[in-house]
Amino acid sequence: MTRKNAGATTTTVRGAVIELLRSLGMTTVFGNPGSTELPFLDRWPADFRYVFGLQEAAVVGMADGHARATGNAAFVNLHSAAGVGHALGNVFTAYRNRAPLVITAGQLARALLPNLPFLGASEAASFPRPYVKYSIEPARAEDVPAAIAHAYHVAMRRPRGPTFVSIPADDWAAPCRPVPARAVSQDVAPDPALIADAARAVAAAKRPVLVVGPEVDEEGAGEAMVALAERIAAPVLAGPFSARLSFPEDHPLFAGFLAAAPQAVSDALLPHDLVLVVGAPVFTFHVGGDAAIFRSGIPILHLTTDEEAAASAPAGTSILGSLRLALPALAAALPEAAGRTPPPPRPRPAPPSPAHPIPAAYLLHRLHAALPEDATLVEEAPSHRPAIQAQMPMRRWGSFLTMASGGLGYALPAAVGVALARPGRRVLCLIGDGSMMYSPQALWTAVQHRLPLTVVVINNAGYGALRSFSRVLQVRDAPGIDLPGLDFVSLARGMGCPGVRVTRAEELDAALAEAFRAEGPALVDVVVDPAIPTLYERA
DSSP, X not given: OOEEETTEEEEEHHHHHHHHHHHTTOOXXXXXXXXXXXXXXXXXXXXXEEEEOSSHHHHHHHHHHXXXXXXXXXXXXXXXXXXXXXXXXXXXXXXXXXXXXXXXXXXXXXXXXXXXXXTOOTTTTTTTTTSSSOEEOOSSGXXXXXHHHHHHHHHHSSSOOEEEEEEEGGGTTSEEOXXXXXXXXXXXXXXXXXXXXXXXXXXXXXXEEEEEOTHHHHXXXXXXXXXXXXXXXXXXXXXXXXXXXXXXXXXXXXXXXXXSSHHHHHHHHTXXXXXXXXXXXXXXXXXXXXXXXXXXXXXXEEEESOHHHHHHOSSSEEEEXXXXXXXXXXXXXXXXXXXXXXXXXXXXXXXXXXOSSBOHHHHHHXXXXXXXXXXXXXXXXXXXXXXXXXXXXXXXXXXXEEOSSOOSSOXXXXXXXXXXXXXXXXXXXXXXXXXXXXXXXXXXXXXXXXXXXXXXXXXXXXXXXXXXXXXXXXXXXXXXXXXXXXXXHHHHHTTTOXXXXXXXXXXXHHHHXXXXXXXSOEEEEEEBOSOOOOTTSOO
């Protein structure tokens, strides 16, 4: 209800927040409610969509996928204290993914807070730190709408990420003034002098190489990235553990993927006389080793929107600023690539052969053949990533998402969020059997919304990454690696999702075709050979 008071328009906190969300284009709300959220949910507006998830980590993962697919912040409504605790794994992942989220959580009434009430959070704003960009429990009820507006703009500023607002339950009915939506610039131009210096260095190099990361796709700067690479006429490598498509993987200049190991990165880059890193850290590592590239004296130029990535780079010159602005500026400052011969296209692997048990590479080869042209792949099968990269080359900007954190439990709910953001377009969730057990509740939400979601479980009966690292670290007989007795088809059917189990290569094509034809979600559990390459071997 809105009313006039002494010449000024007033409303309730709830009314002001609803109008603010409407004006910011956040009319889809992801939530798992409790008693402290009911005042917000009262008389739910007809033009808002409430996406109900059965567990808070799944809810945050859905919102993350939706935000990354739409480019706008997603609004999340969690339950107080323990509910936020359940969500924190995927809050960390959203932070690493640079996914813009405005996360709110209920809190007990203000009058109860001094006496440590049941369900109350005595340090609500501290709970999700440091993996949110902004966190607050407003001092007064009337400050809540402005705090949410603040959280939105911080979430959307690059590098994007999650924010958090704790809201006592009795604040929603308090009177306040509306908070109008404002325009706040999201992009900052790079230093022109540094761009000019970079152009001179690139032009002088005889054997440059480009290392490209997820910020390019995140900013919608893909075409500018391709134009720059073609102007330089240099090979392009995807940065380690890139969480989005970095460069079209069928482009003649694409030279493959860097592994997250210092020795492997150095071996790939040392033959070059200049390294241009665009939209990726310098560099993401997962194992130890000698990073000789940092002692080589080879110039490293770094274009990024991420202040922390720029500050933490151990070598080179980092140029902060929007890639949407930096890439065309650098291309315009470059002369034609006279005399520089483009590298030969990289060889493609031969198609894998069927066998029993099914090789994971064969599954991925057939899956790529069956995948609809406009589909989005959301992946969480890290131990199979070299085989995925070899057998499923991605070509379209926006067509691939995975988690940047390494934390499990992201892909299935994120795929639900992507499907909600892209109505009518097929989404493929490619997920390991271990990963599948972290947020299986998201299947229920997919069923309720009849989403065109195909879930393919790569079932090797264990944690493949641990098997791989056990070989690397020469660890034997470690517990907690094997996962016997899981029935994913029964799990899916119990939530209303049809499923089929595939154990023979000759059954695979028909099962995949049927799952992609399904009007709603469908699951295919594929039992594969448990033997996988070491994580940093190429498939």
